[in-house]
Amino acid sequence: MTPFGRAASALIALTVLLSFWARPALAGNTSGFLSGIVTHSGQLVAGAHVTATGNNRTYTTATGPQGRFQFPPLSVGTYDVEATSGNLRGAVRVDLGFGGASLTVALGALKQIAVVAASSSTTLRGSGSDVVLNSTALTQMPYNNSFSEMQLQLPGAARGANGVVHMNGDHGVINYQLDGVPLPQELNRDIGGEINLNDLSFVDVIEGAYPAQYGLRFGSVFNLSTRAGTGPAGLDGNFSYGSYGTVNSTLGYHSPLAGGGGYDIAFSGMKTTRGLDPPDFNSPHNNASSTNQFARFTLPGGSNTYTNVTFIHSMATFQIPNDVQFGEPAATDDNENQDDTFLAVQFHHAIGNVGAWNFGPAFKTSRIQDFGDPQNDFTYGEQLNVTPPPFGNGGTASDCANAISNPGSYLPTTCGVSLADDRTAVDYIMQGDFTRSYGNHTLQAGATYDLTRVSKYYGVTLQPNNFLAPILTPATPDAATTVVDDAPNLGNTYQTYVQDSWRMNPMWEADYGLRYDFFTIKSTSFAERFGAFSPRLKITRFFGNRASVYAYVGRFFEPFSFENVSPEAAQLLNLPLQPTVAQFDLKPERDTQLELGGHIPVGHGDLGFRVWQKNANDLIDDTQVGVTLLHQDINYVLGRLSQEALNYTEPLARGGRAYVSVAHQVSLNSGCETQLLAPCFGAPTGFTPADHEQRYTVNGGILLRDLHGGWFSMDGEYGSGLSSAYCEPATLFCKQTPHTTFDVEKGVAVTPKTALTFDVQNLLNDRYYVTLLNAQGNHYASPRTFAFGVRFNP
Numbered sequence: 001m002t003p004f005g006r007a008a009s010a011l012i013a014l015t016v017l018l019s020f021w022a023r024p025a026l027a028g029n030t031s032g033f034l035s036g037i038v039t040h041s042g043q044l045v046a047g048a049h050v051t052a053t054g055n056n057r058t059y060t061t062a063t064g065p066q067g068r069f070q071f072p073p074l075s076v077g078t079y080d081v082e083a084t085s086g087n088l089r090g091a092v093r094v095d096l097g098f099g100g101a102s103l104t105v106a107l108g109a110l111k112q113i114a115v116v117a118a119s120s121s122t123t124l125r126g127s128g129s130d131v132v133l134n135s136t137a138l139t140q141m142p143y144n145n146s147f148s149e150m151q152l153q154l155p156g157a158a159r160g161a162n163g164v165v166h167m168n169g170d171h172g173v174i175n176y177q178l179d180g181v182p183l184p185q186e187l188n189r190d191i192g193g194e195i196n197l198n199d200l201s202f203v204d205v206i207e208g209a210y211p212a213q214y215g216l217r218f219g220s221v222f223n224l225s226t227r228a229g230t231g232p233a234g235l236d237g238n239f240s241y242g243s244y245g246t247v248n249s250t251l252g253y254h255s256p257l258a259g260g261g262g263y264d265i266a267f268s269g270m271k272t273t274r275g276l277d278p279p280d281f282n283s284p285h286n287n288a289s290s291t292n293q294f295a296r297f298t299l300p301g302g303s304n305t306y307t308n309v310t311f312i313h314s315m316a317t318f319q320i321p322n323d324v325q326f327g328e329p330a331a332t333d334d335n336e337n338q339d340d341t342f343l344a345v346q347f348h349h350a351i352g353n354v355g356a357w358n359f360g361p362a363f364k365t366s367r368i369q370d371f372g373d374p375q376n377d378f379t380y381g382e383q384l385n386v387t388p389p390p391f392g393n394g395g396t397a398s399d400c401a402n403a404i405s406n407p408g409s410y411l412p413t414t415c416g417v418s419l420a421d422d423r424t425a426v427d428y429i430m431q432g433d434f435t436r437s438y439g440n441h442t443l444q445a446g447a448t449y450d451l452t453r454v455s456k457y458y459g460v461t462l463q464p465n466n467f468l469a470p471i472l473t474p475a476t477p478d479a480a481t482t483v484v485d486d487a488p489n490l491g492n493t494y495q496t497y498v499q500d501s502w503r504m505n506p507m508w509e510a511d512y513g514l515r516y517d518f519f520t521i522k523s524t525s526f527a528e529r530f531g532a533f534s535p536r537l538k539i540t541r542f543f544g545n546r547a548s549v550y551a552y553v554g555r556f557f558e559p560f561s562f563e564n565v566s567p568e569a570a571q572l573l574n575l576p577l578q579p580t581v582a583q584f585d586l587k588p589e590r591d592t593q594l595e596l597g598g599h600i601p602v603g604h605g606d607l608g609f610r611v612w613q614k615n616a617n618d619l620i621d622d623t624q625v626g627v628t629l630l631h632q633d634i635n636y637v638l639g640r641l642s643q644e645a646l647n648y649t650e651p652l653a654r655g656g657r658a659y660v661s662v663a664h665q666v667s668l669n670s671g672c673e674t675q676l677l678a679p680c681f682g683a684p685t686g687f688t689p690a691d692h693e694q695r696y697t698v699n700g701g702i703l704l705r706d707l708h709g710g711w712f713s714m715d716g717e718y719g720s721g722l723s724s725a726y727c728e729p730a731t732l733f734c735k736q737t738p739h740t741t742f743d744v745e746k747g748v749a750v751t752p753k754t755a756l757t758f759d760v761q762n763l764l765n766d767r768y769y770v771t772l773l774n775a776q777g778n779h780y781a782s783p784r785t786f787a788f789g790v791r792f793n794p
Contacts, residue, residue, distance in 0.1 A: 030180045030204070030223040031073035031356065031435065032100035033442070038063050038083045038090070040107040045085050050105070054079035054096075055201075056228040056262035056298035057306060061353055072304055072350035073435045075180060077202040077225040078134045081105060097132045097204040098223055099125035124548040125509075125540070127208035128597030128610030129155035129647040129661065135201045135227075136655050140703055140711045142745035144761055144787065145240070145248045145270070147197045149743075153701055153715050154205055154220070155610075155647045155661035158694035158722065161771050161779035162276045166692040168207060169641040169667035170219035171621050173558065177223045179296075179310045181344040181362045184427040184450060185217065187563050196292045198238070198250040198268050199312065201227045207645075208595055208610055209552040212499040212513025212536045213433075213444060218556050218591070218614075226296050226310055227264050229254025234794020240757065242787025246272040252294075254794060259300035268292040275318050277770050277779035283321035284330050290316040304350035307360075312342045323778075332376035334419075339367040344429075355436030362429040370421045370630070374461050374480070377418035418463075419630055423456035423563065442501040444513075452491035454563050458630065459484055460573065485569035491562040493519040499536070511538040517557045519588075525567055526584035532557040546606070549598035556591040560620055560633040570676045585674060587618040587635050605650030605658075613642040619669055621690065623775065637671030640687060652704065656711075660700035667693040688732050689723045691775040695735060696720040709749035716742045725773040737768040739781065747791070759787040 038048040044067025052059045055077045063069045063083075076098055082091040088107035095101075131154055143149040151157055151165040158166040166172055176183040176195070202225035206214070214221050229236075233255035240248045252266035268291070275288020297309040320334035344362035351357065433446020461482040499513025518531035536554040543549075564586065565573070571581045595612035619639030622631045643665040650658045668687040701715030718740045727734035742763040747755040765784035772778055 030076050030098060030177045030225075032076060032096050032098050033070060033072075033437065034074050034079065034081070034094070034096055034101050034103075035068065035070040036081070036101075036103040036105060037067045038069065038085070038105045038107060039067065040085070040088055044068075045083075045088075045107060048083045048085040048107070050081065050083045052079045052081050053230050054228070055225060056230075056264070056296070056308075057300075058260050059304055070353045072353050073356045075225060076204045076223050077228070080230070083107060095132050095134050095202070097126065097130070098206065099130075124542060124546070124599055126206065127550075127552075127595070128599065128608035129207040129645045129663075130608070131155070131203075131205040131207070131647070131649075133203040133205075134655075136705075137657060137703060138197060138200055138203065139791070140705070140745070140747060141701060141713045142715055142743035142759055142761070143197060144743070144759060145197055145238075145250075147195050150197060150203070152717055153659075153699050155207060155645050155699065156643055156663040156665055156697060157699065158692065158697060158719060159717070159770055159781075160692060160722070161776050166694070167219035168643060169665045169690070169693060171690070171692045173217045173219040173620075175214055175217040175219070175221040177221065178312075178342065179224070179226055179308060179344060180346055180358065181310075181429065181431070182216075182448065183342070184364050184425070184429070184452065185561065187366050187368050187423055187425050187454075187561075195224065196268050196294070196312075196314065198252075199226050199266060199292065199294045201225050208593075208597065208612055209538050209550065210536065210554060210556075211511055211538070212497040212515045212534070213446065215495055215497070215515055215517050215534065215556075216493075216558060218558060218593075226294070226312075227252065227254075227266060228296060228298070229256075229262060229264055229794065231794070232256070236793050238757075238789055238791040240759070240787045240789025242759070243785035244272050244274040246270070246274070246785070246787065248787075248789070257298070257300065261298040261300040261306060263295070263297045265296075266292075266294040268294075274782065276321055277781060278321035279323040279778045279780070280321075280325040281767070281780055283324065283780075285319045285332065286321040287319045288317060290314060301349075306348050308344075308346045308348065310342070310344045310346075312340075314338075314340050329376045333371075333373045334377065335371045337367075337369045337371075341365045351434075351436060354438075355434060357432075357434040359432030360430075362427075362431070364427040364429070365424065367424040368421070369423075370419050372418035372420045372459075372461065374418040374463075377461075377463075418461045420459040420461070421457060421630060423454065423458075425452060425454045425563065427452050440503045443498075444500075445498045446496070448493075448495040450491075450493040452489075452493065452562050454489040454491070456488065456563065457484070457486045458565070458569065460569075460630075483569050483572045485566045487524045487566040487568075489521060489523045489562050489564070491519060491521045493517070493559070507542050509540045509542070511540070512536065517559075519559050521562055523566060525581075528584065528586075530559070530588045532588070532590060546601035547599060550596070552593070552595040552597075552612075554593050554595075556589075556593060556614075558589040558591070558620060560586045560588060560635075561622075565630075565632050565676060567676065582676060584676065585635075586633055586676060589616055589618050589620045589635075589639075591616045591639075602648065603650065605648055608645075608647040608649075610643070610645045610647075613640070615640060621669065632676060634672065634674040634676070636669040638687075639670070639690075640666065640668045642666045652702075654705040654707070656703045656705045658702045661698070663697045664695060665693070665697070666695070691723045691771075693723055694719050694721065706749075709752055710755060711747045712745070714742060714744045716740070722771055722774055722776075724771075736772040736774075737770075739766050739768040740764065741766050741781075753794070754790065754792045757787075757789040757791055759789070761785045761787075 038045045046065050048063040050069045055075050061069050083105040090105045090107040148163040156168045164172045204223035206221040237251040248270050250268040254264045256262045271289040292314045295311045299307045316338045318336045322328045322332045342364050346360040348358045428451045431448035435444045459482050497515035502510045515534045520529040534555040538552040540550040567581050571578045591614050593614040597610035600607045616639030619636040622633050645663040647661040667690040670687045698718040703713045705711045721735035721738045724734045724736035726736045743761045745759045747757050749755045762784045770779045770781050
């Protein structure tokens with residue numbers, strides 16, 4: 001065994017030993033310690049009974065001789081903390097993020113629950129642009145029932161086409177942890193498709209200074225807690241109708257279980273005549289629909305022990321909008337279906353009030369089907385011929401290959417492309433980890449294994465008289481030709497980590513850890529394996545309870561997607577530029593990130609700041625296959641990403657909030673080396689802006705809640721635009737289209753549990769291109785839209 005292999009084995013053995021010593025917990029552990037003191041008339045109260053209720057569970061503990069209490073690590077979410085001593089009672093509501101929370105519960109004559117919008121320890125221990133959103137923000141901000149609209153209000157978020165969000169200069173590479181389980185990313189680099197905003201009760205976003213427990217994807221980390229009720233059984237739901245015939249509806253039910261658990265079920269549906277961002281102002285053929293089924297069961301198993309079962313199924317259908325402005329027939333009928341199922345069973349057991357262990361299996365399957373319309377797709381290829389062809393009635397073979405590999409260019413006559421595919425990714429996951437505090441140290445360790453199988457059928461059909469026909473079928477050189485790829489891929493991913501948080505004294509804290517990631521991928525013509533150690537270190541200096549500054553350095557390891565075009569199919573699509581079958585040369589991305597940040601108290605709010613730079617080797621991006629919806633990972637030799645960001649958040653009365661964030665970011669790629677689908681046959685380029693780079697982003701919003709249960713909310717977004725080839729004379733720093741949008745929502749309470757809602761999206765009706773002459777194609781943003789609805793709570 002090599003020294004590298006022995007070191008990896010040692011880390012895995014250490015992780016397993018630690019896990020069994022205190023019993024295991026999750027490799028994406030999304031929990032935090034909740035602690036504090038109980039007081040009465042300014043005096044500490046010993047022996048008070050304290051409960052924390054949230055996420056379908058009630059936890060109990062008591063204060064010690066110094067009036068302090070601590071719960072074992074709790075899943076991130078909103079908790080009602082109640083303390084009683086004799087006839088005295090006090091209660092506080094707190095949002096618990098992964099950084100934990102410390103609070104004070106004052107006993108007295110209680111009239112209502114006090115609300116703590118975000119605990120100081122959660123804010124200070126996170127990066128300068130971390131964000132916590134509770135159920136109030138998720139349901140009363142003007143997100144229009146859209147998960148991606150919520151994401152776009154986060155620091156450094158840039159709008160991509162068709163609901164894709166680029167976080168912190170990365171190409172949609174986001175790490176989702178759903179009820180503590182990492183969501184796999186396989187098909188089309190498409191992840192989170194099964195997440196419905198109505199299924200969530202809490203979102204804890206980590207944007208930087210990632211501890212060792214997080215790996216594989218680093219645009220940002222989303223710790224998501226699914227819906228979980230408290231109190232008596234009851235129904236909740238919403239219904240809305242708006243522009244483009246858009247209908248949204250959700251119906252849910254919550255009920256407690258004997259022994260302290262509970263369950264939630266929900267059904268959601270949506271349909272609209274504007275599903276995707278179209279290439280023209282009003283492209284026809286753009287209907288979409290989706291259905292979603294959700295269930296969560298929290299089954300008690302004793303004191304602070306329980307089993308959590310989460311099930312989500314979603315089905316979405318899309319018509320692909322037609323580019324009639326550039327000659328695509330209005331009757332063209334290309335469609336896509338997406339089907340996702342997620343199931344996780346997680347066992348949780350507390351170790352007194354100092355730790356917890358969790359483990360369990362999870363299952364994820366995703367299926368995407370594309371249905372082409374060859375006859376009209378080929379007509380579209382002919383209409384896109386805007387210059388006289390070099391010969392005959394079409395382009396050269398190299399023109400076609402260039403057009404397929406670079407969708408920002410125009411297709412010559414003979415390069416009409418039609419896609420039919422059926423691809424399914426299945427993941428079997430097993431994970432375990434533990435968390436335990438030892439005085440001033442909090443130790444965590446964990447391991448995850450993911451077995452992945454990607455089954456696929458690609459049929460990329462080139463129109464009659466195409467450049468491949470004379471090569472592959474010389475007897476019928478004028479025939480249509482279909483390049484077929486049905487080679488399955490099998491992947492294995494292993495993750496382990498060990499980390500410690502050491503509070504050296506009230507002013508200093510050190511967070512340090514080491515993780516090891518290893519994966520294999522094999523198919524009919526290749527087999528590869530890669531692994532890397534990733535050390536992380538963060539030093540934080542605290543200045544009282546509301547100010548801090550930190551320095552961070554970390555190594556990251558990011559695998560490429562397990563879905564890819566086979567080398568044989570890639571060669572055919574690149575003929576004659578690729579005369580032989582290319583080597584499979586995709587590589588994982590390896591990064592070093594340096595970061596400085598902190599928090600400054602401003603009035604009642606918190607001003608976070610963050611400056612970082614990431615240097616990437618073999619930077620991963622993706623490219624589009626012609627004008628189809630099929631994507632393929634590629635590598636650039638180097639990447640340089642950096643950002644300067646400010647994020648201000650202020651809690652308002654009755655659980656409202658105000659926020660504003662400003663970010664400047666740079667995302668540059670240099671050179672190219674991959675031979676699959678997008679070969680670099682010319683001279684490698686120097687550092688150029690990525691197609692998803694948006695230099696300047698400003699987000700802001702406000703939620704005002706009234707005394708009667710109603711609210712008014714508004715958010716705004718400014719973006720300087722993504723990379724484009726629009727500018728004349730040509731420049732590498734051309735950005736299109738700058739835009740400013742505002743969304744508003746008004747909720748009018750008609751009963752204590754029912755409200756009428758009125759929404760306006762894109763209030764100023766700023767019609768702009770999300771992408772224009774961009775490698776992602778041309779896509780128009782939505783115009784001003786309206787929606788009316790009703791919402792009710794149990």
